[in-house]
Amino acid sequence: MMTLRGAWRRLCTALGAKDRDGDVGDELDSLLQMHIDDLRRTGVTEEEARRRALIELGGMEQVRQVVRDRRGLPSLEGWARDVKYAMRTLMRTPGFSLVAILVMALGIGTSVALFTVVRSVLLRPLPFPRPDRLVTLYSHDERSQPGTGNLTAPGDFYDWEKVSHGYEQMAIWRWSGYNMSSNGGDLPEFLNAGTCSWNLFATLGVNPALGRLSTPTDDQIGAEPTVILSWSFFKRRFNGDPGILGRTIRLNSRMYTVIGVLPEWFQYPDPKIQLWVPWQVDVTTDQVLTHFNHIFHVVARLKDGASAFAALQEVSAVEQQLYTRLRGSGPMEQDVVAIPLLEDVVGDVKTPLYVLLAAVVCLLSIACLNLSNLLVARSAARRREMAIRSALGSSRLSMIRQQLTESLLICLAGGGLGVLLAVGATRWLVGHWTELPRAYDVRPDGLAVSFALAITLLAGILAGLLPAISSTGGPILAALQDGSRGVGGNAARVSLRRALLTAEVALTVVLLIAAGLLFKSFVRLRTVDLGCTTKHVLTMTYFLRGEKYSKPEQIVDFDTQLLDKVRHLPGVEAAGLTNVVPGGGYYGDHEVWIPEHPAEATGVHRFAAYRTADPGYFSAMQIRLVRGRFFSDDERMERDKFVIVNEELVRQYFPGDENPIGKHLRVEWRTPEGESYEIVGVVGNTIYEIGKPVRPMMWFPILSGIPGNSGDSVLVVRSARDVLPLGVPIQRLIASLDRNLPVKNVLTMDQIVGESTANSSFSATLVLSFAALSLLLAAVGLYGVLAYLVTQRTVEIGIRMALGAKREGVLRLMLLDGLRPAALGLVLGVAASLGVTRLISSVLYGTSPLDPAVYLSVIATLLLSATFACLLPAWKAARIDPICALRTE
Amino acid sequence: MGTKNDVWLGTLSLMVLRTLSTMGPQHGYGLARRIEQTSGDKLQLNYGTLYPALLKLEQDGAIRSEWGISDNNRRAKFYKITQVGRKHLERETRNWQETTAILARFLAPAEEV
Numbered sequence A: 001m002m003t004l005r006g007a008w009r010r011l012c013t014a015l016g017a018k019d020r021d022g023d024v025g026d027e028l029d030s031l032l033q034m035h036i037d038d039l040r041r042t043g044v045t046e047e048e049a050r051r052r053a054l055i056e057l058g059g060m061e062q063v064r065q066v067v068r069d070r071r072g073l074p075s076l077e078g079w080a081r082d083v084k085y086a087m088r089t090l091m092r093t094p095g096f097s098l099v100a101i102l103v104m105a106l107g108i109g110t111s112v113a114l115f116t117v118v119r120s121v122l123l124r125p126l127p128f129p130r131p132d133r134l135v136t137l138y139s140h141d142e143r144s145q146p147g148t149g150n151l152t153a154p155g156d157f158y159d160w161e162k163v164s165h166g167y168e169q170m171a172i173w174r175w176s177g178y179n180m181s182s183n184g185g186d187l188p189e190f191l192n193a194g195t196c197s198w199n200l201f202a203t204l205g206v207n208p209a210l211g212r213l214s215t216p217t218d219d220q221i222g223a224e225p226t227v228i229l230s231w232s233f234f235k236r237r238f239n240g241d242p243g244i245l246g247r248t249i250r251l252n253s254r255m256y257t258v259i260g261v262l263p264e265w266f267q268y269p270d271p272k273i274q275l276w277v278p279w280q281v282d283v284t285t286d287q288v289l290t291h292f293n294h295i296f297h298v299v300a301r302l303k304d305g306a307s308a309f310a311a312l313q314e315v316s317a318v319e320q321q322l323y324t325r326l327r328g329s330g331p332m333e334q335d336v337v338a339i340p341l342l343e344d345v346v347g348d349v350k351t352p353l354y355v356l357l358a359a360v361v362c363l364l365s366i367a368c369l370n371l372s373n374l375l376v377a378r379s380a381a382r383r384r385e386m387a388i389r390s391a392l393g394s395s396r397l398s399m400i401r402q403q404l405t406e407s408l409l410i411c412l413a414g415g416g417l418g419v420l421l422a423v424g425a426t427r428w429l430v431g432h433w434t435e436l437p438r439a440y441d442v443r444p445d446g447l448a449v450s451f452a453l454a455i456t457l458l459a460g461i462l463a464g465l466l467p468a469i470s471s472t473g474g475p476i477l478a479a480l481q482d483g484s485r486g487v488g489g490n491a492a493r494v495s496l497r498r499a500l501l502t503a504e505v506a507l508t509v510v511l512l513i514a515a516g517l518l519f520k521s522f523v524r525l526r527t528v529d530l531g532c533t534t535k536h537v538l539t540m541t542y543f544l545r546g547e548k549y550s551k552p553e554q555i556v557d558f559d560t561q562l563l564d565k566v567r568h569l570p571g572v573e574a575a576g577l578t579n580v581v582p583g584g585g586y587y588g589d590h591e592v593w594i595p596e597h598p599a600e601a602t603g604v605h606r607f608a609a610y611r612t613a614d615p616g617y618f619s620a621m622q623i624r625l626v627r628g629r630f631f632s633d634d635e636r637m638e639r640d641k642f643v644i645v646n647e648e649l650v651r652q653y654f655p656g657d658e659n660p661i662g663k664h665l666r667v668e669w670r671t672p673e674g675e676s677y678e679i680v681g682v683v684g685n686t687i688y689e690i691g692k693p694v695r696p697m698m699w700f701p702i703l704s705g706i707p708g709n710s711g712d713s714v715l716v717v718r719s720a721r722d723v724l725p726l727g728v729p730i731q732r733l734i735a736s737l738d739r740n741l742p743v744k745n746v747l748t749m750d751q752i753v754g755e756s757t758a759n760s761s762f763s764a765t766l767v768l769s770f771a772a773l774s775l776l777l778a779a780v781g782l783y784g785v786l787a788y789l790v791t792q793r794t795v796e797i798g799i800r801m802a803l804g805a806k807r808e809g810v811l812r813l814m815l816l817d818g819l820r821p822a823a824l825g826l827v828l829g830v831a832a833s834l835g836v837t838r839l840i841s842s843v844l845y846g847t848s849p850l851d852p853a854v855y856l857s858v859i860a861t862l863l864l865s866a867t868f869a870c871l872l873p874a875w876k877a878a879r880i881d882p883i884c885a886l887r888t889e
Numbered sequence B: 001m002g003t004k005n006d007v008w009l010g011t012l013s014l015m016v017l018r019t020l021s022t023m024g025p026q027h028g029y030g031l032a033r034r035i036e037q038t039s040g041d042k043l044q045l046n047y048g049t050l051y052p053a054l055l056k057l058e059q060d061g062a063i064r065s066e067w068g069i070s071d072n073n074r075r076a077k078f079y080k081i082t083q084v085g086r087k088h089l090e091r092e093t094r095n096w097q098e099t100t101a102i103l104a105r106f107l108a109p110a111e112e113v
Helices: A002-014 A021-041 A046-057 A060-071 A074-092 A094-123 A154-163 A200-204 A231-238 A285-289 A308-326 A341-381 A383-391 A396-432 A446-471 A476-485 A491-526 A552-567 A617-621 A647-653 A724-737 A749-756 A758-792 A794-802 A807-843 A852-878 A882-887 B011-023 B028-038 B047-060 B083-107
Strands: A134-140 A167-180 A189-196 A226-229 A248-251 A254-261 A275-278 A297-302 A335-340 A537-543 A572-578 A589-591 A607-613 A625-628 A642-646 A664-667 A675-683 A697-701 A712-719 A744-748 B063-069 B075-081
Touching (some): A021 A046, A074 A094, A094 A396, A094 A446, A094 A758, A134 A308, A134 A341, A154 A167, A154 A285, A154 A308, A167 A200, A167 A275, A189 A537, A200 A297, A226 A231, A297 A308, A308 A335, A335 A341, A341 A446, A341 A491, A383 A396, A396 A446, A446 A491, A491 A758, A491 A852, A537 A724, A537 A749, A552 A572, A552 A712, A552 A724, A572 A617, A647 A675, A647 A697, A744 A749, A749 A758, A758 A794, A758 A852, A794 A807, A794 A882, A807 A852, B011 B028, B011 B063, B047 B063, B047 B083, B075 B083
Parallel strands (some): A226 A254, A607 A697, A642 A675
Antiparallel strands (some): A134 A297, A134 A335, A167 A248, A167 A297, A248 A254, A537 A712, A572 A607, A572 A712, A589 A607, A625 A675, A642 A697, A664 A675, B063 B075
C-alpha cells in the first residue's frame, strides 16, 4: 500500500510537477550552515569549518542527484534527457549520422529479409493439421546417398499399405501433365498436373474448398474419370464459377468430371500443379501391380502415439522380403527410409538459405563493428568532456547510458529503414528465386518482427558499448591532462580500434572467400560443356496424346509434316525432334540387357536413360558422332529396331575394346520377352542436368510412332542468327496442323541452361554483392582509423620530421601502422575460412572448398584495397609541415 | 575517522521513525546527530544516505515536513511522524525484535543443547 502511494507521487513528480530543485537546495544549504555552526562552536575557523562540512556532506551535487532520482521516475526522465542530448549530437554531424544509419539499415534490412525467408520456408510448419506427423517414404538401397532415397513402385506401395499399423494413412503421387483442348473458343493449354491415390488429400488433412474429394471408387481401373482443380486454375480458367462442379473438361481428348476445388492455401508439392487426377483411371492392372517401375512419391501420416521408428520398420521389413523374392526378376530396392515432409519439401534450399543468412549476419556484424569503430573515434574526441562531467559528479553508468543512447538511436533509425528495405528485399527474393519452395508462404510474421527488433537493439548495444566503456572511467585527472596536450597517451583506445578493425577484416575475408568459391562454382556450372551446341537453338515441347494420336501413323504423320514445314522456314538451318534435350532433366530410364553378353548375376541390373530422336536430331544439336551412323529416314514405324547409344553406355556396358556397333540392346516395355534393338551408332556424351554426372543413354527412333513412347516431343530448331523471332512462326505452323495442340516451354538452349543454374547464380551473385559491400565497409573502416591516427599523431610526426625523419620514412611508418591490423585480420580470416568453407562444400560444383586460386585472389584483393584505404592518410601524414604541426597545439 | 559503522540499508528508516516518535519533530541535521548519539557514536551518518531515506518516508506518507526556525534561529525543514508512520514503526519494531530473538537463539553459546 505504502509503496503504491510512493509510486503515485513519484509519477506525479515525473510528469510535469514543478521542479523543486530550489527547495532541496535550500534545505541542503540550511543543513550545511547548521553543520558549520556546530563546528565553529568547537573553535575552528569559519573557513576550516566550511571545508570540513563540505567534505562530510560528500558532494552537494551527488546528494542533489540522489534526491532528484529518488523523487521522480529517474529512468524515464534520464532516458528522455539522453535521447534529447543524443539527437542533438547526431544532428551536429549529419553526414556521419546519415552514413551510419544507412549502413545499419542495409545490415539490418538484409538480415531481416533473409530471416523472414528462412523462417517462412525452413522453420514454419507446413500448413497441414499436425504437420509433425507427416513423413515421406522412399525406397532405398545401399547405393542411395545418405538421407535420400528413390521413388517407389506402386506394387511395393500397395504391399506396404496392407501391413502397416503405425501409419494412419499413406498415399502416392507423381507429376503428370495434360493437354486441355480448346473449350468454346479458349486456347488449348498444357497443364502441369498431379496424379495421386484417392486419399492423398485425406492423408495431408486437407478439405476441399468446393465440392468433394476422391473416394476409393474414383481411383480404380475403369472408373469414371474425375478431376480436382487447384484454386488458382479454378479462378483463372473458370472465373471462380462454382457451376463448374459436376461439368466435364477435356483432358488429352478424354472427358473428366470436375468433382472438387482445393483451397487456395494448398500448394503442395508445387504451386505449378493445376489439377489432380486419380492415378488408376489412366492405367492398366499390370501398371498398378508392378514392383519394377519406381515412379511414386509416398506421403504417410503417423498414427498418434505410434513410434516413427516402429512404423518405418514395419514397411521396411515388407520391402526387404520383396527384395529377396523379386530381385532376380527386376530392379528392386532393399528397404525404406522416412524423411519428414517439411525436410522433403525444403531440403534442397536449406544449405543455400543458411549460407545466405550467414552472409548477411556477417555483413551486419561488419556494419556493427564499423559503427563501433566510428563511435570510438568520436568518443575519443569527447574524452575530455566525459572527464569534466565525471569531475562534476556524473556517474559512470549514466555516461555509458548516454553514449549507448546515441548508438541505439542510430540503430533504431537504421532498423526502421531496414524493415522497409526488408519488405522490398523479401519480395524481390521471392520473385527472383525461381526454385524456392514454399515461396507462396513467405511473409513476415510476429517472429520476424521480433527478430528485427532484437537485432536492432543488439546491434545498438554491441556497437555502442565498447566505445562507451572505453571513453568513460579511468583516472579523471589523466584524461584532463591528456586532453590538454594531445600527444599519445591513448594507446588503449587505438588498440581497441585496431582490434575492431582486425575483426572486421577477418569477417570480410571469410565472406569474400565464400563468395569467391560460390562464384567460381557458378562459373564452372555455366561453362559446363553440355555435349551439344547451345547457340541460336530454340526448343519447344508438345505432347501428342489422346484418341487423335492413338495410332503410330497419326503420330509419325504429324511429326514428319511439322519437321518438313519447319525445315523450309526461312532462317532455319536445321531442325530435329527428341523427347528431352541435354540439360532438360533425367526424364526416365529403362532396364537393358545385352543379348550377346552372358547373363548378369542375380540382382545386377543395367539401366540407360530413355531418349528418342529423329534422323536429323543429332546434326541439328551438333552432337558428335563417335562411331557408326545416325538413323536413316526409312527407319520408322515397324522398321524401328535400331538404337543409338552414348559413349558412357559403351564405357560401362561394353568394357575393353568391344565394338558395340551391330550388337543389341534388349528392353521389355511392351512384351514380357522383350524386344532387341540393334546398335547403329555411338554419339558423344551429353549432360542430362547441369552439375550431375554423365549417365548411360540410349536413343530410339521417335518416328516409330508408338503412342506413349513417341508422344512426348521437343522440337529443336537451329538458326544462324537470333533464333527467338522464329518462335511465333513455328507455333503458327503447329496450330495449322492441330488447332487443339498446346505448345509449352518455348525456350532457347541458353535459357534452359540459365534456368538450371539459376539457383547457384542466385546465391553466388547475392553472396558476392554482400562480400563486396563488406569489403567497402572494411576499407572505409581502415581509412577512418588511419586518418584518425594521423591527426592524433600530427605533433609526433612534426617532431620526428623536425629531428630529421624523411617523408618516405613517415609514409612507410603510417602505411605499416594501418596495414598491420589488416594483415592480422587477413591471417585470421583465411584460417577461419579453411574451416568454415567445408560447410558449403555441398553446394559447390567442381570447386574445392580450399581452392587456392580463390584464396589467392581474395588475399590480393584485400591487400590491394587495404593499401588504397591506407595510402591517402599515410600520404597526408608524409605531407605534414613540421612547423605547422608543432604549432597545432 | 576511526572505525564507525555505516548504517545498514533498511534499518535507517526504522531509526528515523523511532527517533521522530520519541523525540518529536526534528530537522535533518538534528536527526542525523541524534541518530549518531543514540548509537553511542558507533554510526556515522552521511546526508547522502539520510536524505533519500527521508524522501522515501515522506513519499510513503510515514512522515511530513514543513519549514520552521531552528534553536539557533536558522531556517530549517522539520520532519514529523504521521499516524501511518507510527503504525509502520510498531509493525517493524515487532518484526525486528522477533528476528533478533531468533538470531540470538542461534548465536547463543551451545550449552543447553
